Amino acid sequence: QKKETALFGVHVIPSSWVGFVGLCAVSLLLVGNSVNFRISGSWFMNRFPDSSQSFGNDGAYTIPTALSVVDPQTNTYLYALNNPLYEVLKNAHFHSNVASENRNSVSLRTNRQLQNVAELPTLSLDRTSIGLRESVTLSWTSGKDAEGNPILQDDDLITLHCPADNESDPSQFHEAATIEQAKATSKKHTPIQEDHNDDDIINDGQEWFIPEFPIMRHESCHFRLWHKEIEQKNHFHLMATSAALINPNSRRIPTGVHLAWTDTNSEILVQFTTGDSGTPVVMYDPAEKGGSLSQRVEGTTDTYAAKDMCQEPANLTEAGKFISPGMLHSVTLTDLKPDTDYNYKVGISSGQGTIWSDVFKFHSAPPVGDVDPFAYIVYGDQGCPAVGWGEGGTWTAAMTSREVDCDELPIRHVHHVGDLSYARGAAHIWDEWFNMISSFTQKIPLMVAVGNHEYDHTAGGENGKDPSGLNASHGFSPEWGNFGDDSGGECGVPTARRFTMPANGNGVFWYSHEYASVHTITLSSEHDLSIGSLQRKWLEADLKSINRTATPWVIVEMHRPLYESEDFWDQTIVSVGLRYEIEDLLYKYKVDMILAGHYHAYVRTCDGLYQSKCNNGGPVHITVGTAGAQLDGGRLYQQSWTEYFDHTEWGYGRITVSNATHLHWEFVRAGAANDTKAGTVSDDVWIVRSATRNRN
Numbered sequence: 001q002k003k004e005t006a007l008f009g010v011h012v013i014p015s016s017w018v019g020f021v022g023l024c025a026v027s028l029l030l031v032g033n034s035v036n037f038r039i040s041g042s043w044f045m046n047r048f049p050d051s052s053q054s055f056g057n058d059g060a061y062t063i064p065t066a067l068s069v070v071d072p073q074t075n076t077y078l079y080a081l082n083n084p085l086y087e088v089l090k091n092a093h094f095h096s097n098v099a100s101e102n103r104n105s106v107s108l109r110t111n112r113q114l115q116n117v118a119e120l121p122t123l124s125l126d127r128t129s130i131g132l133r134e135s136v137t138l139s140w141t142s143g144k145d146a147e148g149n150p151i152l153q154d155d156d157l158i159t160l161h162c163p164a165d166n167e168s169d170p171s172q173f174h175e176a177a178t179i180e181q182a183k184a185t186s187k188k189h190t191p192i193q194e195d196h197n198d199d200d201i202i203n204d205g206q207e208w209f210i211p212e213f214p215i216m217r218h219e220s221c222h223f224r225l226w227h228k229e230i231e232q233k234n235h236f237h238l239m240a241t242s243a244a245l246i247n248p249n250s251r252r253i254p255t256g257v258h259l260a261w262t263d264t265n266s267e268i269l270v271q272f273t274t275g276d277s278g279t280p281v282v283m284y285d286p287a288e289k290g291g292s293l294s295q296r297v298e299g300t301t302d303t304y305a306a307k308d309m310c311q312e313p314a315n316l317t318e319a320g321k322f323i324s325p326g327m328l329h330s331v332t333l334t335d336l337k338p339d340t341d342y343n344y345k346v347g348i349s350s351g352q353g354t355i356w357s358d359v360f361k362f363h364s365a366p367p368v369g370d371v372d373p374f375a376y377i378v379y380g381d382q383g384c385p386a387v388g389w390g391e392g393g394t395w396t397a398a399m400t401s402r403e404v405d406c407d408e409l410p411i412r413h414v415h416h417v418g419d420l421s422y423a424r425g426a427a428h429i430w431d432e433w434f435n436m437i438s439s440f441t442q443k444i445p446l447m448v449a450v451g452n453h454e455y456d457h458t459a460g461g462e463n464g465k466d467p468s469g470l471n472a473s474h475g476f477s478p479e480w481g482n483f484g485d486d487s488g489g490e491c492g493v494p495t496a497r498r499f500t501m502p503a504n505g506n507g508v509f510w511y512s513h514e515y516a517s518v519h520t521i522t523l524s525s526e527h528d529l530s531i532g533s534l535q536r537k538w539l540e541a542d543l544k545s546i547n548r549t550a551t552p553w554v555i556v557e558m559h560r561p562l563y564e565s566e567d568f569w570d571q572t573i574v575s576v577g578l579r580y581e582i583e584d585l586l587y588k589y590k591v592d593m594i595l596a597g598h599y600h601a602y603v604r605t606c607d608g609l610y611q612s613k614c615n616n617g618g619p620v621h622i623t624v625g626t627a628g629a630q631l632d633g634g635r636l637y638q639q640s641w642t643e644y645f646d647h648t649e650w651g652y653g654r655i656t657v658s659n660a661t662h663l664h665w666e667f668v669r670a671g672a673a674n675d676t677k678a679g680t681v682s683d684d685v686w687i688v689r690s691a692t693r694n695r696n
Contacts (some may be wrong), residue, residue: 011183050106056251058549063080065083066080066162068185070174070185070187071181080429081320081488083524086354087236092236095262109157111429116146118144122143125137128246131247132215133214136210137207138626140207141206148666153179154180155178156227156228159173159176159224161221163221172670173319185382186208187207204548220244220246222242252352253355257357260445261445261502261515262447262513264336265514265599267333267360268332268336270363271330271498271499274326274436276348279513281299284344286338287340297332303328304325306322310489314425315489320519321426322427341450344361345359345360355583362488366516368551372659373547373659375409375410375657378624378652382421382629383419383628384422384432389527391628394653395671396650396652397669404443409655414445415447415595416446416448417449417595417597417624418525419453419559419629423494424488427494448501449523450498450559452486454487454490456485456487457489458485461491465490467496468509475491476528478577486546510538516557516657517550517659519553520553520556522556525558529581529582543589555581559625560578562596563575565636566634566636566637567633571598571599586618596625601625603623604622604643606620612641620665631648646667649670650670654666654667660691669682
């Protein structure tokens with residue numbers, strides 16, 4: 001065994017993994033005191049940016065409900081997967097005929113009977129027809145008893161039902177909120193005017209402003225207003241029903257349009273979603289033809305159901321958990337002219353005709369081996385803001401879109417190294433995430449890796465459910481790992497069905513593709529990479545096949561990093577495990593760069609890192625898990641390879657491939673539109689390689 005002096009700088013060839021894990025454990029025990037000393041001293045603070053900034057928990061890891069309902073006590077968003085109101089309503093009794101027939105059967109808060117009601121509560125909408133993701137305001141009156149007292153109280157209930165069917169089961173709601181929650185949600189979401197007074201609220205606060213009505217894939221919805229009974233507190237009586245909220249063609253309008261490269265350089269894949277089935281169609285033509293779209297290609301359709309998921313909560317069909325993803329369409333455009341602008345639109349064809357998307361533009365790939373400069377974006381660990389998440393994901397998406405639209409050096413694709421939407425079983429989040437990123441995914445390909453929050457599960461993966469082909473109840477679980485159930489039972493199903501990556505590996509889990517002078521390999525850190533494993537065999541075969549004359553740059557992307565120096569010891573052991581499995585192989589084939597996420601921070605190592613030594617013939621390792629998830633609060637343990645560390649700002653990586661020998665990496669700060677520091681480069685490095693290298 002050969003040991004390096006740096007902490008976890010251990011290159012081991014153990015006789016068994018038990019020995020390896022034991023070695024890691026001993027290392028932790030031996031260095032604990034020195035680690036605590038070094039990270040608290042001036043060495044850390046002088047070398048890296050200020051790490052004292054803290055970030056609130058409001059929305060950082062919250063998965064908002066469908067309408068982003070707010071807890072009035074904390075003014076934070078309720079958690080869709082563990083909403084106390086949802087749990088209470090599982091055992092509720094809903095009585096739907098009270099307002100019209102049985103008024104004398106219900107005890108009001110004042111212990112008066114409904115037969116003494118002078119005025120029933122009402123429920124109304126400010127509009128009855130909306131487009132996708134437009135705003136709507138729901139208003140109500142509290143009603144009055146014979147003595148003029150209001151009937152409704154703060155713990156009475158509003159539910160949302162789609163489609164708008166008065167005969168539907170009232171317990172099958174898409175959203176639910178108490179009156180108090182609805183008012184708090186409206187207050188949080190209502191734009192504040194300069195002359196606004198909190199005490200001067202329209203309609204005495206009896207309204208619920210919804211800034212963006214979410215994608216429901218139903219052409220109608222309505223709200224119901226319920227009165228909670230005094231004597232039987234889990235009984236609710238219908239007081240009023242709103243008019244139907246009509247969303248014309250919502251089942252047929254394409255959403256979530258995104259592009260991907262295939263394993264053929266003259267192709268591009270177009271994917272999108274609708275509520276209805278039909279024949280997916282793309283019309284396209286080179287942009288030089290102006291508005292003409294004469295070429296037509298049809299594609300295929302897929303979907304998935306709750307039963308396809310591996311475990312709870314993803315496989316539960318109740319509020320806050322599984323909802324149908326709609327129909328997932330894929331169309332491949334072939335025989336494209338290289339390096340050419342194209343216009344295109346998508347739709348589904350059926351007996352009702354075709355409803356088309358807007359017309360978008362993409363740029364086809366240049367020939368493999370092309371030496372012209374280009375740039376692309378890399379990041380990981382984004383999540384979806386909806387209304388309830390932190391703003392980092394929104395900022396990263398908006399700034400990526402701005403870069404794509406910039407007339408300077410073109411951005412040709414975005415690489416997301418895993419932990420995409422963080423839906424974790426709350427299916428509505430996938431639509432919210434796609435909506436957030438669609439401003440650029442309609443224009444350039446989005447290539448993704450699978451992270452722990454897409455795949456990791458502990459049960460239910462057998463009998464063909466695991467889309468990666470692993471026939472086991474649980475996912476990869478080495479004794480040195482910390483692989484749990486972070487996908488919320490999704491086990492990669494939504495990711496594998498919503499994304500199609502190049503078909504030269506194992507679907508979305510591991511694959512490679514070439515663009516100009518770069519060969520990119522995407523691995524799954526959530527699957528076995530040990531000697532003899534399917535993924536390891538594929539990786540070595542792919543590395544052997546690379547033509548370093550045509551694609552001199554070789555970059556590996558995976559969710560978990562091989563080197564990361566924050567003091568999260570269970571994660572560090574996993575990094576050491578991954579090093580043991582593939583570091584020698586990546587060194588042998590002279591990989592230039594390894595990109596990862598998982599840690600919600602930015603870390604760049606020295607170049608040439610191998611066996612924990614800089615300038616030792618290995619790649620540069622970069623962790624860029626800063627696209628929107630809550631930033632880490634960890635410190636660095638003592639080691640020699642970290643050149644830059646920052647966990648105080650969201651941002652993304654920008655790679656500019658200048659030629660066969662020079663590649664420029666930049667870490668760009670994300671921020672709001674009015675943030676003067678947004679878009680500034682916090683860190684950068686040039687990677688320089690020999691022009692005559694033949695690394696095979």
